[in-house]
Amino acid sequence: MKKTLKYLSVVAAVALVTGVAVAPASQAAKIKACVVLDTGGVDDHSFNAGAWAGAQSTSAIADVSYLPSSSAADFAPNIKKFIDQKCNVIIGVGFSISGEIVKAGKANPTIKFAVVDDGAMDCNADYSVCNAVANVKGLTFSTDQAAFQAGYLAAGYSKTGTVATYGGAPYPTVTIFMDGFAKGVAYYNKAKKKNVKVLGWDPAKKTGTFVGDFSNTSKASQLSQGFEQQGADVIMPVAGGLGASTAKQSQQSGKSVTVWVDTDGFYSAPQYGSVLLTTVAKGLGAAVKSVITDVKKGTFTGAPYVGTLANGGVSISPLHDFASKVPSRLQLEVKMIGRQIASGTLKI
Numbered sequence: 499m500k501k502t503l504k505y506l507s508v509v510a511a512v513a514l515v516t517g518v519a520v521a522p523a524s525q526a527a528k529i530k531a532c533v534v535l536d537t538g539g540v541d542d543h544s545f546n547a548g549a550w551a552g553a554q555s556t557s558a559i560a561d562v563s564y565l566p567s568s569s570a571a572d573f574a575p576n577i578k579k580f581i582d583q584k585c586n587v588i589i590g591v592g593f594s595i596s597g598e599i600v601k602a603g604k605a606n607p608t609i610k611f612a613v614v615d616d617g618a619m620d621c622n623a624d625y626s627v628c629n630a631v632a633n634v635k636g637l638t639f640s641t642d643q644a645a646f647q648a649g650y651l652a653a654g655y656s657k658t659g660t661v662a663t664y665g666g667a668p669y670p671t672v673t674i675f676m677d678g679f680a681k682g683v684a685y686y687n688k689a690k691k692k693n694v695k696v697l698g699w700d701p702a703k704k705t706g707t708f709v710g711d712f713s714n715t716s717k718a719s720q721l722s723q724g725f726e727q728q729g730a731d732v733i734m735p736v737a738g739g740l741g742a743s744t745a746k747q748s749q750q751s752g753k754s755v756t757v758w759v760d761t762d763g764f765y766s767a768p769q770y771g772s773v774l775l776t777t778v779a780k781g782l783g784a785a786v787k788s789v790i791t792d793v794k795k796g797t798f799t800g801a802p803y804v805g806t807l808a809n810g811g812v813s814i815s816p817l818h819d820f821a822s823k824v825p826s827r828l829q830l831e832v833k834m835i836g837r838q839i840a841s842g843t844l845k846i
Contacts, residue, residue: 531560531790532585534576534599536592537567538712542739543767544760545782549591549614552783556790560586573598581606587793589614589786593671596636603634610798612637612789614782615671617802632800637785639805641671641759642678643839644778644812645734646846647832648757649682651776651814652732653694654828655755662697662730664721666712666737675736675759675778677701681846685835697725709737718743726753732775734759745770755820762815775824777815781805807840 533553535546553562565576573595580588581602587610590599596616603611604620611634612618618636619628652661663679665672676699683696698721699706709717718740725733726747734757735744741763745756749770756763756770758777763770785803792798805811814836817824838844 527559529560529586529790529794530584531556531562531587531589531793532580532583533562533564533589533591533786534573534580534595535564535566536595536712536738537569538739539566540564543763544738544741545615546591546738547766548761548780548782549589549786552786553589553790555783555787556794559794560790562790567595570594574602577602581609586610587612587790587798589789591615593669600631600634603631607633609633610789610793611635612786614786615639615780618800630800630802635789635798635800636802637789637805638802639671639780639785639812640674640807641778641780641812642674642681642846643807644814644836645675645678646682646685646839647814647836648734648776648778649679649684649696650686650835651682651824651828651832652679652734652757653683653686653692654690654831655775655820655824656694656732658729658731659693660695660697660729661732661734662725662728663734663736664698664707664709664718664725665735666709666740668706668708672708672736673699673704673706675734676706677704678846679734679757679778682835685846695729697728697730709740712738712740715740715743719747722747722754723751726751730754732757734778742767742770745773748773758815764815764818771819774818775820776817779813779815781811781813785811807836 540546540550589612591614593616596613599611599613600620614637618634620631621628663676680696680699680701722744731754733744733754735741736759748754748756755773755775758774762777763774
């Protein structure tokens with residue numbers, strides 16, 4: 499107690515003599531954590547929003563800020579701005595920013611970097627050789643595991659025997675959702691001796707339907723309408739904020755329901771809750787929070803983070819408004835499949 503009073507007296511004396519307010523030790527110790535967003539805006543109800551929420555949750559230990567990106571051309575300038583601001587950690591959101599983050603990490607070894615949704619490896623032109631960068635951490639997610647559950651659920655819920663999925667762009671972080679979804683449907687077909695069709699993705703050929711970007715709402719709506727016309731009554735868009743276009747179509751037509759991705763859409767986009775069957779969710783906020791916390795604690799390493807069903811890094815959300823509309827047996831089967839994948843007894 500005496501030591502504490504003595505410290506406070508010294509702080510007060512310094513402030514009195516210098517006329518400069520002295521911040522409490524806890525505030526002075528904050529680090530600067532800076533986030534470069536992907537395209538789509540901070541309120542995309544998806545990827546950017548989830549990552550930024552994770553950063554905001556560390557406000558007790560970090561001063562957090564973000565810069566939006568209108569296109570990929572903004573990535574490098576935004577990273578440079580944060581380097582000039584002497585951020586302790588710079589986090590890039592999305593697979594497409596990875597190259598610029600790795601480049602910045604190699605050029606600035608005293609700053610910590612992370613990429614949400616990529617392994618953040620330094621690779622040659624044809625990706626035949628890839629090496630880790632010590633101060634760059636990749637935050638990746640085995641979303642095919644939770645998407646497998648969603649595919650099984652969609653197949654069991656479908657009344658038409660047809661479901662669909664599409665992506666924003668053919669990035670590996672997009673197609674992994676689509677692949678897991680299609681394989682979940684196939685698993686349902688095998689177990690139940692059914693023939694539910696999947697539109698939009700061929701897991702054998704690794705080809706599918708894509709908008710071409712993550713901002714063309716008109717094309718996303720057209721794709722959704724087209725799937726409905728072909729009989730799809732469950733649609734999973736893997737396209738960031740474009741999921742809203744599909745959910746709107748589901749509401750307006752009454753012909754389909756939507757599977758959301760990234761963050762639980764029932765909470766992040768509640769206006770569409772009535773048509774959201776479930777969400778294939780990534781622990782985006784938890785992953786970002788862990789990076790900032792590690793930098794503050796001095797325990798940061800470039801070892802990649804991989805979110806799985808086993809560690810809670812990916813999940814399928816509760817059914818919310820659909821809990822009473824999905825047969826209890828189907829719900830139990832979906833949960834059982836999740837436990838089997840998590841334990842390693844079911845390989846996908």
